[in-house]
Amino acid sequence: MAGNNFKAHVKGFGEKYLLPRKFAPATPWAFEKTLEGLCQGIGFVKGTRGREGMFTLDVYLRYMTSPRNAPWAMDCHRTIGEFSSGSDEWYPIDDEQSYEVVAGIFLQNVEPFLKAHESIEAIVHDFEEGRYSPKMLFGPDDGWMHFNIGFAYLWIGNKDKAAEHLKLVVEKYSNEDYDWVQERKKLAIEGLERIASPV
Numbered sequence: 001m002a003g004n005n006f007k008a009h010v011k012g013f014g015e016k017y018l019l020p021r022k023f024a025p026a027t028p029w030a031f032e033k034t035l036e037g038l039c040q041g042i043g044f045v046k047g048t049r050g051r052e053g054m055f056t057l058d059v060y061l062r063y064m065t066s067p068r069n070a071p072w073a074m075d076c077h078r079t080i081g082e083f084s085s086g087s088d089e090w091y092p093i094d095d096e097q098s099y100e101v102v103a104g105i106f107l108q109n110v111e112p113f114l115k116a117h118e119s120i121e122a123i124v125h126d127f128e129e130g131r132y133s134p135k136m137l138f139g140p141d142d143g144w145m146h147f148n149i150g151f152a153y154l155w156i157g158n159k160d161k162a163a164e165h166l167k168l169v170v171e172k173y174s175n176e177d178y179d180w181v182q183e184r185k186k187l188a189i190e191g192l193e194r195i196a197s198p199v
Contacts, residue, residue: 005094007028009093009099010029010044012099013099013102013103016103017106017107018031018042019031021033023040026041027043029043029044029045029046030042030044033114035118035119036119037120038063038117038118038120038123039061039064040060040061040117041058041059042058042059042110043058043060043077044056046093047090053094055093056080057079058078058080059078059083059113059114060075060077060078061074061075062074063138063152065148065155066148066151066187066191067190068183068187075138075139076137076138076139076140076148078136080102080110084109121156123152124152124153143184144184146166146173147165147166147184150162150164150168150169151191153165154194163192166191166192166195167192169188170189170192174188
């Protein structure tokens with residue numbers, strides 16, 4: 001019963017707040033807006049175990065500035081509570097008030113953040129100005145953070161800064177044998193080769 005109720009609320013929230021803002025359904029539980037080199041997403045997360053009957057929202061960015069093929073990736077994400085109280089807040093699925101609270105946080109805190117970061121240039125600017133931590137803008141894992149920063153700089157044409165971060169990926173964050181680590185290294189090397197190419 002709660003699951004069906006939740007699905008209806010997700011659909012209603014999307015229709016009222018997300019579709020008019022050019023987000024489109026990506027899954028039954030997520031809405032995404034595709035921009036130049038970037039995807040912004042809002043994902044509804046249903047609690048399990050100790051959070052049964054609760055939900056939260058993930059607010060995430062996915063970078064499309066590199067050749068990586070990962071349409072499911074959330075390069076950096078925060079739960080909606082982190083935009084207001086600073087903590088990981090969860091809300092009762094069956095309480096109508098929950099959706100009003102979440103809508104208020106979205107309109108007051110989340111939407112301004114997303115609108116301020118609708119381009120790679122804007123994100124890099126806030127990163128350079130120190131308005132947000134690099135991990136908040138580019139991801140919590142150091143290797144992926146430098147990977148995303150490097151390709152963001154390459155996207156906007158700053159080859160020196162791009163090379164600085166992509167070299168860190170290759171030289172410092174590629175020692176493990178996991179396939180995804182080595183694939184990331186390969187893509188970083190390809191980025192460095194593009195930077196070195198005179199064409």
